[in-house]
Amino acid sequence: MGSIVYIQINGFAILMLCALLLASFDENSVADNSVFSDLIWLVIAVLLVDLAAWALEGNTAPGVRIALYCLHTAYFTLTELISAEWLIYVYEMIYGEGAVRKNRRLTLILVIPIAAFFALLCCSPIFPSVFSLDAQNVYHRESLFFIQYVIGFGYLIAASVLALRQRAREELTEKKREFSAVASFVFYPLIGGVLQILFYGTVFLWPCTAAAIFMVSSRLHRAQVSVDALTQLNNRRRFDRYLLTCIRNTHVSRPWHLLLLDVDDFKAINDMFGHTAGDAALCNIAQGLKTVFGQSDSFIARYGGDEFAVVLYGASDMEIERMLAQLASFCANTTAVDCRPLSLSAGYARYDGERAMRPEELIALADSAMYRQKLQKKAARTRS
Amino acid sequence: MKNLIAQFNINLLPTLILILICLDIRKDETRDSNSRMFFLLLGLQIGLLILEPVSWLFDGPPLGRLVPLGWCVNVLFFAANILLSYVWFLYFCRKTHTKWFLGRGHRRELLMGVPCLLVCAAPILLPGTSGVFYIDESFRYCRGALFFLPYATSILYLLVSAGVAVFAAVRGRSGEIRRQSRLLAFAMIPPILATLVQSLCYGWWIARPISALMMMVLYLKVQRQDVSNDSLTGLNNRKQMSRYLSGKWRAVASDSPWCLIMIDIDRFKSINDTYGHTVGDEALCRMAECIKQTFSEANAFLCRYGGDEFVIILDSDTPADADAWIAALKARVARENAGGPHTYSLSFSVGYAFFDPARQASETALIALADRRMYQNKQLRQLQ
Numbered sequence: 001m002g003s004i005v006y007i008q009i010n011g012f013a014i015l016m017l018c019a020l021l022l023a024s025f026d027e028n029s030v031a032d033n034s035v036f037s038d039l040i041w042l043v044i045a046v047l048l049v050d051l052a053a054w055a056l057e058g059n060t061a062p063g064v065r066i067a068l069y070c071l072h073t074a075y076f077t078l079t080e081l082i083s084a085e086w087l088i089y090v091y092e093m094i095y096g097e098g099a100v101r102k103n104r105r106l107t108l109i110l111v112i113p114i115a116a117f118f119a120l121l122c123c124s125p126i127f128p129s130v131f132s133l134d135a136q137n138v139y140h141r142e143s144l145f146f147i148q149y150v151i152g153f154g155y156l157i158a159a160s161v162l163a164l165r166q167r168a169r170e171e172l173t174e175k176k177r178e179f180s181a182v183a184s185f186v187f188y189p190l191i192g193g194v195l196q197i198l199f200y201g202t203v204f205l206w207p208c209t210a211a212a213i214f215m216v217s218s219r220l221h222r223a224q225v226s227v228d229a230l231t232q233l234n235n236r237r238r239f240d241r242y243l244l245t246c247i248r249n250t251h252v253s254r255p256w257h258l259l260l261l262d263v264d265d266f267k268a269i270n271d272m273f274g275h276t277a278g279d280a281a282l283c284n285i286a287q288g289l290k291t292v293f294g295q296s297d298s299f300i301a302r303y304g305g306d307e308f309a310v311v312l313y314g315a316s317d318m319e320i321e322r323m324l325a326q327l328a329s330f331c332a333n334t335t336a337v338d339c340r341p342l343s344l345s346a347g348y349a350r351y352d353g354e355r356a357m358r359p360e361e362l363i364a365l366a367d368s369a370m371y372r373q374k375l376q377k378k379a380a381r382t383r384s
Numbered sequence: 385m386k387n388l389i390a391q392f393n394i395n396l397l398p399t400l401i402l403i404l405i406c407l408d409i410r411k412d413e414t415r416d417s418n419s420r421m422f423f424l425l426l427g428l429q430i431g432l433l434i435l436e437p438v439s440w441l442f443d444g445p446p447l448g449r450l451v452p453l454g455w456c457v458n459v460l461f462f463a464a465n466i467l468l469s470y471v472w473f474l475y476f477c478r479k480t481h482t483k484w485f486l487g488r489g490h491r492r493e494l495l496m497g498v499p500c501l502l503v504c505a506a507p508i509l510l511p512g513t514s515g516v517f518y519i520d521e522s523f524r525y526c527r528g529a530l531f532f533l534p535y536a537t538s539i540l541y542l543l544v545s546a547g548v549a550v551f552a553a554v555r556g557r558s559g560e561i562r563r564q565s566r567l568l569a570f571a572m573i574p575p576i577l578a579t580l581v582q583s584l585c586y587g588w589w590i591a592r593p594i595s596a597l598m599m600m601v602l603y604l605k606v607q608r609q610d611v612s613n614d615s616l617t618g619l620n621n622r623k624q625m626s627r628y629l630s631g632k633w634r635a636v637a638s639d640s641p642w643c644l645i646m647i648d649i650d651r652f653k654s655i656n657d658t659y660g661h662t663v664g665d666e667a668l669c670r671m672a673e674c675i676k677q678t679f680s681e682a683n684a685f686l687c688r689y690g691g692d693e694f695v696i697i698l699d700s701d702t703p704a705d706a707d708a709w710i711a712a713l714k715a716r717v718a719r720e721n722a723g724g725p726h727t728y729s730l731s732f733s734v735g736y737a738f739f740d741p742a743r744q745a746s747e748t749a750l751i752a753l754a755d756r757r758m759y760q761n762k763q764l765r766q767l768q
Contacts, residue, residue: 004587005390012593013397019597023604202389207397214401214600218408236616304661305691364662371660 006054009203010047013210017044020217035089040213042085046078047206058138065137072131072139073121076148080114082209083155090159090182094166113151120144149193156186171294174226174234181219188212228302230279231286239301239309243359246299246311247351255352257320259310260366261289261327264343264377266306281342282306288330292323320348345374391437391589398596399433402426405603421475422603428468429599433592435461439525448523455507458517458525462534463504468595469541470500476545479606480552480565496544503537506530535583539576546572562683567605571598616665617672617688625687625695629747632697632739643706645696645736646754647675647713648762652692655728663727668692670730674720678713695751706736733762 017040024037053071056064087110088100100106120129129144160183167179192208226238234242246256263269263285270278282302289300289308297313312320324346332341347369349362406426409419439461441447442454473496477485485492507516515528549572552565578594620628632642649655649671656664668688675686675694683699700706713734721729735757737750744750 002390002587005394008394008588008590008593009397012394012597015597016397016401016600019601019604023601199389202393204393204396207393208400211397211400211404215404218404222408222411240616307661360662360665364660367660367662 003054006203007051009207010051013207014044014047017047017210017213020214024217024221033089035085035092036217039082039085039089042078042082043206043209043213046075046082049075049078050206053139056137058136060137065133068133068137068139069125072133073118073124076121076130077114077118079148080117080151080155083152084110084114086185087155087159087162090162093182094162110155113154117147117151120147153186153190156189160184160186171290172227172232172234172300174223174238175232178219178223181216185212185216188215231283231302233286233289233308234299234301236301236303239299239303240359242299242301242311243362247353247357247359247362250351250353252352252354254313255350256311256313257315257348257350258362258366259312259320259346259348260303260363260370261308261310261344261346262370262374263306264345264374269342284334285331285342285344288327288334291330292327317350343377345370345377347371347373387443388437388440391440394589394593395433395437398593399430401600402430402433402596405600406430418475418478421471421478425468425471425475426599428464428471429592429596431464432461432468433596435464436589436592443523443525445523448519451519451523454519454523454525459507462507462516466500466503466534466537466541469538469545470497473541473545473548476548476568479568480548480556481561482548482552485548499537499540503534506533532583535579539579542572542576542579546576564606568602571602574598617669619672619676619694620685620687622687622689625685625689625697626747628685628687629697629750633747640699641701641738642697642699643703643736643738644750644754645698645706645710645734646689646751646758647671647694647696648733648758649692650731650733650762650765659727667728667730670720671717671732674713674716674730678716679709682709695754700738703738706738710734710736733758733765735759735761 021037021040049071053068053075056068056071091103091106092099100110117130123129124131128142130142130147131145132140132142134140163179163183167176167183170176170179188208188211189205192204192206195204195208196202226235227233228235243258250256263281266278266281269281285308286300286302289310293300293310293312296315299311301309303309315323327346328343331344347366349365349369351357351362406423409423409426435457439454439457442450442457448454474493476482477493485496516530516533517528518526520526546569549565549569553562553569556562556565575591575595575598579591581588582591629644649667652664652667655667671694672686672688675696679686679696679698685697687695687697689695698706698709700709717730717732735754737744737753737757739750744753
């Protein structure tokens with residue numbers, strides 16, 4: 001394939017990654033994560049090195065030979081670094097920032113194979129094992145060429161396994177999707193690599209990897225705009241959209257309930273014990289909601305400051321009452337703020353699509369049911 | 385065959401990116417006409433990226449022997465190309481709110497589609513060597529006498545679109561429209577250049593990849609921004625505000641003065657508690673609508689800051705000018721209250737602070753000052 005084509009392919013990938021980097025940079029989103037932006041920089045570097053090696057191939061001018069050895073060594077090393085960086089990214093996504101440095105064993109798993117491979121590459125001029133250059137400075141593969149795939153795909157597959165394991169642990173659909181996307185990352189370079197081997201002279205590996213990076217970053221952005229940062233539940237905007245689709249797609253045979261829950265006297269907790277205590281209480285309640293409603297077909301969201309909303313499919317009124325009782329006991333047991341047990345007021349409304357309703361009407365119904373309960377509680381308290 | 389593989393290889397990454405964007409957009413439950421049009425643009429562009437290498441298949445034997453089929457593929461390719469440019473033009477008109485084309489029942493918009501139709505029909509109306517293209521005796525594709533017609537029309541549409549964007553960037557109604565239009569105008573430059581290069585230099589198939597890249601940038605910067613606005617009121621959210629504010633802060637050199645206005649709805653909590661959340665949400669939307677309409681002519685950034693707080697960053701010369709804008713907002717809210725039977729009347733407290741780097745250490749100090757003045761205003765009003 002001509003060098004113009006080569007420049008176009010790699011050039012486009014570089015431009016596209018730069019655009020992604022710029023966009024996420026002033027969006028403050030993915031670039032918050034320096035590991036991810038490092039990953040993008042590494043791929044840009046590998047594309048440039050690849051292009052330079054291609055341009056110098058077969059050139060016998062003095063000095064070119066050394067340059068080619070350096071470029072090929074850099075190319076192979078960068079390839080492995082990219083895979084390792086991806087594994088680090090996935091690991092820290094699950095276990096928190098800086099988790100890799102704390103894990104000795106993982107650090108060794110990451111460092112040793114790459115260091116060994118690098119040493120092997122450095123010996124290439126004397127002892128060609130991975131690649132060699134002939135008298136015309138043309139590149140050839142050698143017997144240990146496959147090692148780069150073993151190490152690279154080893155890391156990528158490990159990252160996918162981690163992501164799949166975490167996916168099974170998550171309750172929230174949005175989070176599950178996020179990890180599905182992360183787990184599917186490996187397929188892009190895999191398919192690209194296979195195509196590149198099948199059709200000699202084509203360039204598919206890096207374009208496919210660049211596409212995978214784009215896929216992951218847009219998936220993460222979507223998760224970011226639909227998940228509430230504090231409680232990790234769905235946020236209000238996601239809820240609004242979800243409710244609208246639910247109402248549109250309701251079938252008479254499959255009715256569902258909308259539940260609204262409100263923390264009693266939340267303002268008092270915030271005022272008396274500070275915002276940190278209030279935030280902790282909200283997180284505990286979110287955990288309670290996940291435990292109680294997470295098993296059934298449900299959608300859980302943080303609706304407002306101290307309010308939560310649940311869309312629950314296929315439950316009878318009695319089952320809902322049972323679940324709410326379960327939730328009440330969960331809150332009473334675990335979310336005590338300074339010996340004061342928390343309580344929730346709840347209201348719900350059923351929707352079966354027989355009479356078309358707007359989301360606002362349905363929310364108003366559930367809301368008024370909730371306020372009735374709140375008033376009853378207040379009345380009971382003043383009486384006692 | 386060589387051309388086919390090369391072009392397929394070049395177009396692969398752009399195609400993948402656009403398909404990923406399509407998948408991402410499909411996940412949005414609520415879609416407005418703008419995003420539907422963007423979807424159409426994506427579809428057409430993907431079609432072109434696939435058709436381009438396919439058209440090489442019919443260039444010469446063996447498949448070239450199927451002359452009618454090859455002819456159809458080429459006509460389809462030209463038609464999709466022109467149609468894409470026309471839809472770009474429509475998209476630009478909508479995004480920039482260009483009244484001149486959008487008014488009068490879209491008559492002018494449709495009129496602009498006439499060249500598109502004519503060029504699509506050209507291969508049928510003008511067959512043979514005098515037309516856009518023809519297929520010679522050895523089944524090869526050849527340029528006709530009018531081969532430049534599709535290119536020229538396409539570039540013409542793009543130029544008109546760029547013109548529309550430049551005009552709106554200077555004369556647009558609100559600061560937001562001007563900002564977006566500026567971006568759109570810049571985004572048009574690379575595809576126009578790429579189309580020129582491709583029509584002049586053989587082997588540089590960059591027109592479509594570069595347009596795909598531009599679509600990606602627009603998706604990241606324009607389409608996706610709409611998604612990250614505050615879902616209830618459609619104003620900018622707090623995160624976008626802090627980004628805008630820090631940008632404004634850094635541009636100290638621009639000596640045009642500006643101020644930050646903080647607005648808080650009076651007794652919002654009691655509206656929420658007395659009438660329920662649906663009414664509370666409605667109050668927020670009405671307030672947001674008043675703000676939008678009042679400041680549509682100003683150079684202002686509008687944002688929902690928190691629950692019932694709004695922030696306006698206004699380019700304003702003097703406190704008297706800012707006071708005049710606030711008076712205008714008060715009048716607008718008074719009209720809103722008089723406008724219909726509402727269970728509550730809307731009112732707000734307001735405070736503002738002018739940007740003064742000598743006195744305020746940071747963005748937070750400016751916000752805090754405006755906030756403090758707003759509270760003073762609130763207390764004063766309650767005393768009365």
